[in-house]
Amino acid sequence: MNELSFQEQLTRILNAQVQLSGDLLALLKQEYEILSTARLENLENVVEQKKPIMVDLEDLGQAWELLLKNRGVALSAEGIGRFLNEFDEVNGTQLLAAWTSLLEKASECLQKNTINGSVIAMRNQTTQHLLALLRGQKPEDRLYNHLGGESNLSAGGKSLAKA
Numbered sequence: 001m002n003e004l005s006f007q008e009q010l011t012r013i014l015n016a017q018v019q020l021s022g023d024l025l026a027l028l029k030q031e032y033e034i035l036s037t038a039r040l041e042n043l044e045n046v047v048e049q050k051k052p053i054m055v056d057l058e059d060l061g062q063a064w065e066l067l068l069k070n071r072g073v074a075l076s077a078e079g080i081g082r083f084l085n086e087f088d089e090v091n092g093t094q095l096l097a098a099w100t101s102l103l104e105k106a107s108e109c110l111q112k113n114t115i116n117g118s119v120i121a122m123r124n125q126t127t128q129h130l131l132a133l134l135r136g137q138k139p140e141d142r143l144y145n146h147l148g149g150e151s152n153l154s155a156g157g158k159s160l161a162k163a
Contacts, residue, residue, distance in 0.1 A: 006071070007091060013064045014098045017057060021105035024053045028112035035119045077103070 004012070031046045065075055073083045084096040132139040 006067070007087075007093065009067055010064075010087075010095055011093070011098075013060050013067065014095060014102065017060050017064065018098055018102050018105065020053050020057050020060070021102055021109060024050065024057070025105055025109050025112065027053070028109055028116060031116050032112060032119070035116060035123070 027046055027050050031043065031050075034040060034043045034046060068080060068083065069075060071083075073079055080099065081096065084099050088094060088096050129139045
């Protein structure tokens, strides 16, 4: 028989998601360390490692949803939790524990990603501030043009780069 049973499919997909989420979390922690120490030479490597994990997680998520949807499971945290609890009781599995672990890792990944995004935004803001000073402009002299892009107006200041 080539086709995996429903239980085997659930188990494989869920275990793969838990593993990949753990891998992603480790990379997000590594990314934070790189960002917080300003040693950015390894950042590109970490970002490149995250890309296939994100693609795999997306693919697994779609397969998971399709599998559950075909069984009539409500695709909400409560619906999936209820289904897995009942499934575990009937089949002697521990899928609910794996699902709970996945939710915890996903939440932690979201938190770490938000923190990393904030660090990047702060660094970008600082860089823009310094560039404005080098151009002899006040950082608050930024305006938006008709295309929505930024344009900096110099208040007659002399650029430090020309000084």
